């Protein structure tokens with residue numbers, strides 16, 4: 001706790017390997033505040049030797065960790081969750097400082113993380129195998145569910161603290177150990193997490209943390225022969241690279257990748273509800289969420305009143321430096337590359353015939369990576385803004401004449417993570433749920449998943465999934481036992 005109060009530190013951060021903070025790094029990297037562009041800390045960039053130290057520590061610790069009763073492993077997780085709650089305010093400030101989300105959202109992220117760890121701990125008494133009937137007399141067949149061994153969690157920057165738990169909690173409760181590599185954009189919250197873990201009695205080597213870039217540290221981890229599962233959340237481009245790297249050892253992968261979520265608004269929708277839910281899904285975390293509404297298909301008969309509502313909400317959005325200003329809806333984008341990507345998406349849409357109704361440029365008079373909340377109409381299926389992930393506070397809108405057209409346009413995408421439909425007609429809702437080819441569909445509500453659900457993308461949005469029972473079992477493998485007896 002004392003240590004957490006000192007974040008961000010003036011000195012350098014150290015990796016957490018085998019239960020200790022160690023000085024093994026070769027290089028270090030700057031971490032900046034995206035709202036002010038100030039460099040706030042330096043963190044290690046770990047190379048092959050350091051990654052190997054971390055993996056070997058996890059490998060050494062795993063057999064004893066697996067042998068502990070699951071309920072004991074759950075006790076360790078609950079202790080970590082309690083530490084997170086005790087330090088929620090300080091952790092939230094740190095997340096806001098390095099990532100730029102507004103403080104109330106950072107606090108939600110921290111508390112949700114603690115709840116998620118507790119939720120996964122509850123599975124300790126529910127990890128189940130199967131007993132099968134045999135074709136042979138006097139034989140029993142058991143399917144045991146066992147841990148994979150050493151797992152690796154490679155994280156993005158958008159919900160950096162929660163993503164630690166999304167990898168670590170299911171891995172640990174099922175008897176795996178883990179090496180986490182946070183995003184180089186937002187590593188400080190992960191180092192703070194390691195300090196909280198160091199204050200608990202978690203056995204050394206069960207959780208390890210290595211800082212660094214993706215090209216160096218991430219690639220070393222994904223390609224390490226002693227890693228049994230690489231659980232990755234990030235972009236499609238990096239997901240492909242990880243798949244290639246992991247292929248050298250035929251290592252299992254779990255990929256949670258990008259999205260281009262469609263939101264369908266039908267003629268009979270409650271337009272106030274639809275506009276607010278789509279708006280909330282677009283400005284939360286400054287539009288940098290994998291499951292955010294990224295494109296809207298609105299029925300032509302209600303396009304006018306829907307546009308009035310969503311444009312008003314976008315215009316009323318307050319944004320700025322979340323540590324210096326109060327009552328904001330959103331902060332800055334994460335970095336220069338993110339800002340350039342959003343700007344290019346809007347400029348591309350303009351050039352292709354899209355009309356910017358509000359916003360449409362980088363916010364002036366501010367130091368950070370701020371982009372104006374933007375609505376673009378007259379969009380068509382062939383425009384890049386309707387096909388590529390924007391990851392910013394920009395809402396492109398296309399009008400449609402039927403549910404069937406909206407569903408067809410929605411499905412015609414490389415991405416297949418989340419989708420939503422707004423309608424008061426049960427038959428339309430059920431037809432959409434039947435025909436939309438996505439991992440998740442939200443009916444008459446904002447895009448946001450529950451920890452007991454299953455968050456999994458179709459097509460290029462990923463392989464495998466997270467959360468709930470099915471997410472838990474991604475961290476296990478099956479061992480079939482054939483027992484011949486008298």
Ligand code: NAD
Nearest residue numbers: 155156157183213214218219234235238256257258259290
């Ligand atoms: P990113 O792919 O740039 O980076 C993610 C992580 O991968 C970072 O830790 C990075 O250092 C590492 N990395 C980069 N190159 C690597 C390599 N060659 N080998 C190994 N590791 C490497 O993604 P990002 O910009 O941090 O995150 C934004 C993306 O994440 C968006 O596309 C978003 O949709 C997606 N995302 C998906 C989910 C989901 O659940 N599906 C959740 C959050 C974010």
